[in-house]
Amino acid sequence: MSSSQAVKDTAKKLVNLLEKCPKDRIPHLVSFKDVQMARFRRVAGLPNVDDKGKSIKERKPSLDEIKSIINRTSGPLGLSKEMLAKIQNKVVDEKFTEESINEQVRALSTIMSNKFRNYYDVGDKLYKPAGNPYYYQRLIDAVDGKKKENFFTAMRTVIFGK
Template structure:
């Protein structure tokens, strides 16, 4: 791997570390998965001991190769899984594309370019619809059974 690729990967890792944490918890976060993907390319070791407790992609591949049938899986299925796991080889231009894309996402380029007006955020038929959804996701306003039924019946 070239030095330019390593330096570009270091830039990408620094940019990923500034990426905001996701509000909704998932099994795996975009930020963490991309950091795990590009740190080895940059030659950076992974962080804390708590991150070390999770198996890496290489360790999972090794487990699949060494075992005859973990979790009762058949050999042909294991072979298909092994073949589906990607072997990534990055070059400088690919990583620079990743950096440009991540910068565009972090600067809200497309959110500002494709601005949505109040006509869509506050439709005439139900102007507080999206505010109710947003409050429900944020945990601010909980609907009771009766308010939910009122919304279904009357549409407001």
């Protein structure tokens, strides 16, 4: 098996593992999972897909498009054609090896299996402290949007600690 084929195969393993990762609970502008999926799909030679599974065509802007954007903007951005060519040539393409991708596969599988959470398990003493046993559960409920506190219940919690 050639080295490029081995890199593609290990990248496919990483993409499959990334697909099994859960979605972020809190929506962000950019998701780690989505960025890594797009990055390693390109390495594996797989097409990029959207949330519904449809293929997305990825197209880099041409030198003429970049030049027209620069010409339309005011200020010191007007670069010569030679400078634009130098900039485009300096853009680094990522070079992956089979070992580097395998390291990422191992790290992601360790995270997904909760290896260190189980190894360094803390007891109920930290999750439910005696002074305020429902503190962390209220935080999780607030993040999940299950139960919202109003002003009066928040003041009761601050004053009485319950």
